[in-house]
Amino acid sequence: MGGYCGKLLQVDLTAGVVENIPLREDLVENYLGGSGIGARLLYELLEGKISAMDPLEAGNPLIFMTGPFSGTTLPSTARMTVNALSPLTGIWGEANVGGQLSAQLKFAGWDGVVFLGSSAKPVYLHIDGEKARLLPAGELWGQDTYAVTDLLQRRHGGDNRKPAVAVIGPAGENGVLYASIAHNKGHHFGRTGMGTVMGSKKLKGLVVSGTGKVDIGNPEGYKEVRQRLLNKMKESLAVELFNLYGTNCGIDAGHLSGDVPIKNWQLGEWGEGINALNGPAFEAILADRATCYACPVACKRVVEIKEGPWQMPAGPGPEYETITSFGTMCMIPDAAAVAKINERCNQLGLDTISCGCTVAFAIDCFEKGLIKEEQTGGLELRWNKPELVLKLVEMIAAREGFGAVLALGSHRLAEKLGGETKKYAAVVKKLEVPMHDPRAYHGLGLAYATSIRGACHVSGVTMGVEQGNMLLEDLGLDGCHSGPSSTGKARLVALTQDFGMTFTTAALVCLLGGMVYNERDFVDCLSNVTGREWTLERVMRCGRRIWLLKRAINLLRGAGPTDDCLPEVIRTPLTEGGAAGSVPDMELMLKEFSALRGFDRDGYPSREEMTALGLADVYAALEKCRRGQ
Amino acid sequence: MTYAYGTAEWEKAYLEMVEKRLATVARPYILGSPEWVATYEKMIQESQEYKEAAKGWEGTVVIHIMANPALGLPEDSYLLLDLWHGECRSVRLVPREVGVKADYILSGELERWEAVTSGALNVTKAMMQGKIKLKGSLAKIVRYVKASTLLTEIATHIETRHLSQLSDEEREQYRKELNELKAEFGF
Ligand code: SF4
Numbered sequence: 183m184g185g186y187c188g189k190l191l192q193v194d195l196t197a198g199v200v201e202n203i204p205l206r207e208d209l210v211e212n213y214l215g216g217s218g219i220g221a222r223l224l225y226e227l228l229e230g231k232i233s234a235m236d237p238l239e240a241g242n243p244l245i246f247m248t249g250p251f252s253g254t255t256l257p258s259t260a261r262m263t264v265n266a267l268s269p270l271t272g273i274w275g276e277a278n279v280g281g282q283l284s285a286q287l288k289f290a291g292w293d294g295v296v297f298l299g300s301s302a303k304p305v306y307l308h309i310d311g312e313k314a315r316l317l318p319a320g321e322l323w324g325q326d327t328y329a330v331t332d333l334l335q336r337r338h339g340g341d342n343r344k345p346a347v348a349v350i351g352p353a354g355e356n357g358v359l360y361a362s363i364a365h366n367k368g369h370h371f372g373r374t375g376m377g378t379v380m381g382s383k384k385l386k387g388l389v390v391s392g393t394g395k396v397d398i399g400n401p402e403g404y405k406e407v408r409q410r411l412l413n414k415m416k417e418s419l420a421v422e423l424f425n426l427y428g429t430n431c432g433i434d435a436g437h438l439s440g441d442v443p444i445k446n447w448q449l450g451e452w453g454e455g456i457n458a459l460n461g462p463a464f465e466a467i468l469a470d471r472a473t474c475y476a477c478p479v480a481c482k483r484v485v486e487i488k489e490g491p492w493q494m495p496a497g498p499g500p501e502y503e504t505i506t507s508f509g510t511m512c513m514i515p516d517a518a519a520v521a522k523i524n525e526r527c528n529q530l531g532l533d534t535i536s537c538g539c540t541v542a543f544a545i546d547c548f549e550k551g552l553i554k555e556e557q558t559g560g561l562e563l564r565w566n567k568p569e570l571v572l573k574l575v576e577m578i579a580a581r582e583g584f585g586a587v588l589a590l591g592s593h594r595l596a597e598k599l600g601g602e603t604k605k606y607a608a609v610v611k612k613l614e615v616p617m618h619d620p621r622a623y624h625g626l627g628l629a630y631a632t633s634i635r636g637a638c639h640v641s642g643v644t645m646g647v648e649q650g651n652m653l654l655e656d657l658g659l660d661g662c663h664s665g666p667s668s669t670g671k672a673r674l675v676a677l678t679q680d681f682g683m684t685f686t687t688a689a690l691v692c693l694l695g696g697m698v699y700n701e702r703d704f705v706d707c708l709s710n711v712t713g714r715e716w717t718l719e720r721v722m723r724c725g726r727r728i729w730l731l732k733r734a735i736n737l738l739r740g741a742g743p744t745d746d747c748l749p750e751v752i753r754t755p756l757t758e759g760g761a762a763g764s765v766p767d768m769e770l771m772l773k774e775f776s777a778l779r780g781f782d783r784d785g786y787p788s789r790e791e792m793t794a795l796g797l798a799d800v801y802a803a804l805e806k807c808r809r810g811q
Numbered sequence: 812m813t814y815a816y817g818t819a820e821w822e823k824a825y826l827e828m829v830e831k832r833l834a835t836v837a838r839p840y841i842l843g844s845p846e847w848v849a850t851y852e853k854m855i856q857e858s859q860e861y862k863e864a865a866k867g868w869e870g871t872v873v874i875h876i877m878a879n880p881a882l883g884l885p886e887d888s889y890l891l892l893d894l895w896h897g898e899c900r901s902v903r904l905v906p907r908e909v910g911v912k913a914d915y916i917l918s919g920e921l922e923r924w925e926a927v928t929s930g931a932l933n934v935t936k937a938m939m940q941g942k943i944k945l946k947g948s949l950a951k952i953v954r955y956v957k958a959s960t961l962l963t964e965i966a967t968h969i970e971t972r973h974l975s976q977l978s979d980e981e982r983e984q985y986r987k988e989l990n991e992l993k994a995e996f997g998f
Pocket residue numbers: 258259260261280281472473474477478479480481482692693694695696
């Protein structure tokens with residue numbers, strides 16, 4: 183079968199048994215790959231137990247999945263996903279990563295790895311082609327991700343081969359609720375605490391190398407569509423920009439339109455800060471550019487700081503999300519300081535979005551006098567204090583002092599602090615909102631509110647389409663959308679969610695380079711790689727099926743329509759900047775969205791639709807849950 | 812009489828031609844016509860915000876409008892913006908051979924520029940979508956993103972008539988005028 187190896191590794195950590203299981207045909211047909219298949223597998227593995235499962239219990243499966251394009255040379259398809267119930271949000275958890283891991287896993291002959299149970303002692307999984315075994319990781323436990331990556335690559339690599347490594351750091355071992363999984367140091371499965379789940383299983387990491395290749399269903403057609411995409415990339419200004427300044431390339435334009443959050447979402451303009459954190463500002467410490475497997479974009483940065491207080495050897499540089507979550511959100515106008523904070527987060531294994539936002543939220547509360555030094559363990563939390571932020575990052579990873587409270591994320595922090603603090607916690611479904619402001623792009627506000635894993639800017643393609651960087655003209659989305667307007671956005675969001683579920687989360691096309699793909703390119707890629715017939719209609723149906731399945735998992739976990747909302751701090755208009763005075767009309771958009779999705783009064787999907795999409799069993803479980811059974 | 816671009820005669824005759832047209836041509840002006848270009852120049856020069864945002868900018872920018880004979884634009888148009896440290900020294904219609912040598916060239920079809928100047932299409936988005944192509948150092952443009960945005964935003968404030976809005980008769984007349992201007996000024 184083109185695009186797939188046809189098998190998964192199933193690792194029972196409790197029993198220490200590694201098994202080869204076939205990748206079922208129905209999963210491929212209906213859920214394509216990535217977190218589409220991941221969601222179905224999780225649902226089946228937890229059937230009847232989803233509602234009560236504690237995400238940190240051994241029973242929570244941890245599923246790493248590739249997609250059909252992983253390991254091919256289609257541009258910008260190097261992503262991989264990891265899925266489990268999230269300890270941070272309590273609902274469906276999902277994070278994805280670029281780099282080499284997905285290609286290596288396919289070359290080793292596997293479409294994914296499913297971890298069950300929990301090990302009594304620290305272990306790591308070594309996959310070398312068809313051979314896979316669990317090895318002791320006692321001496322690795324407690325070490326940071328950079329040290330462990332170097333060690334494992336030395337141990338299992340050879341002269342000409344460097345295995346792909348994915349490991350957790352101290353944050354994941356210590357149960358920080360937003361721990362990440364670091365792949366080859368700089369690429370992170372960041373969101374929803376997947377590193378925390380891994381830590382709870384005493385699983386330190388995976389080491390993967392393979393020498394095989396991915397079968398292509400229709401090689402001639404594949405060659406044609408690949409070349410078409412490469413030509414588009416050569417012509418694309420967006421691609422040129424990503425190469426030039428990395429994911430941070432849009433910060434200046436974003437600042438103008440009001441897209442960049444500043445001072446915990448409460449300042450609309452900060453020219454001097456942006457000038458100190460934009461692409462040119464990082465050039466002073468730029469040592470090199472790097473890329474993911476077979477991606478011509480090369481949007482990754484390598485930075486090196488030789489002088490001053492933030493010295494660091496050449497290593498992965500911060501992405502836009504990190505530059506803003508620590509830079510603009512904590513009011514630190516210093517590229518080198520942010521690069522250093524990023525390095526420590528990488529080493530300790532922390533999601534920089536959740537971490538930066540939680541720290542910014544705490545500083546905001548302190549500055550407003552809502553919390554006092556007695557609550558912070560004597561720390562004076564102030565804006566523009568990079569040394570303090572670095573210290574907090576260490577304390578969070580170690581769960582030490584006030585760091586132990588920050589390690590719970592913004593939602594729980596607000597619950598603990600009480601009073602008015604909740605107003606300033608920017609979370610949706612307990613997940614910190616990523617670094618794009620819905621007051622500048624109202625559709626994004628609806629996308630955040632209705633996103634499955636909590637506020638998310640990548641699982642649908644709403645952001646790219648609404649900002650005009652991605653055109654889906656066959657779906658009637660021509661890129662001419664007014665950002666600060668709520669009119670017509672429910673339709674845009676529903677369409678981009680369905681398309682995005684297939685495109686970014688199941689096929690795992692990278693959202694960045696993927697902006698050059700249109701619907702026809704994507705359909706052609708699917709048909710030619712798999713050798714099966716795909717149409718746009720099938721893409722949308724598949725996306726809708728995956729979206730509804732994940733939504734049902736959330737409903738079973740108790741997250742319903744009342745959780746589809748934006749936090750107060752983001753519903754408050756700014757007084758300056760590109761989005762001044764603008765607030766998404768959530769009531770209107772949610773009403774329209776609910777009608778488009780065919781939800782009933784309680785926000786449940788209809789029996790007819792679920793049945794037509796092959797989700798009758800899931801609908802039955804939802805009904806049972808509704809009746810309180 | 813034909814004037815050579817770059818000479819004092821060309822400049823003098825160009826300014827006289829513009830002055831005459833400004834006094835005689837009825838508003839709103841046609842996008843890319845000499846009177847439209849002169850209005851654009853004046854508005855950039857009067858923009859304090861642009862002056863601030865473009866401090867330090869060096870380099871000529873050309874707005875290249877691709878020909879659309881059916882709509883009445885028989886040949887490509889090049890609007891040269893001579894910009895220097897926040898000052899807009901001039902905006903001129905220039906011959907092709909001059910336009911293609913500018914430091915930065917923004918090229919697009921007539922319909923795209925009509926959409927940009929009517930505010931229906933954001934120029935940054937248009938560039939990202941490949942609807943308008945940029946030639947020149949991207950690194951530098953990115954540093955002056957506010958100034959670049961303002962340049963196109965100013966154009967949206969000009970009361971503009973689009974070629975697509977003209978009657979056949981008006982279009983024919985405009986085409987004739989363009990031919991005469993080409994004979995005289997080389998654009
Ligand atoms: S666009 Fe950037 S993040 Fe995406 S696959 Fe390419 S190099 Fe990796």
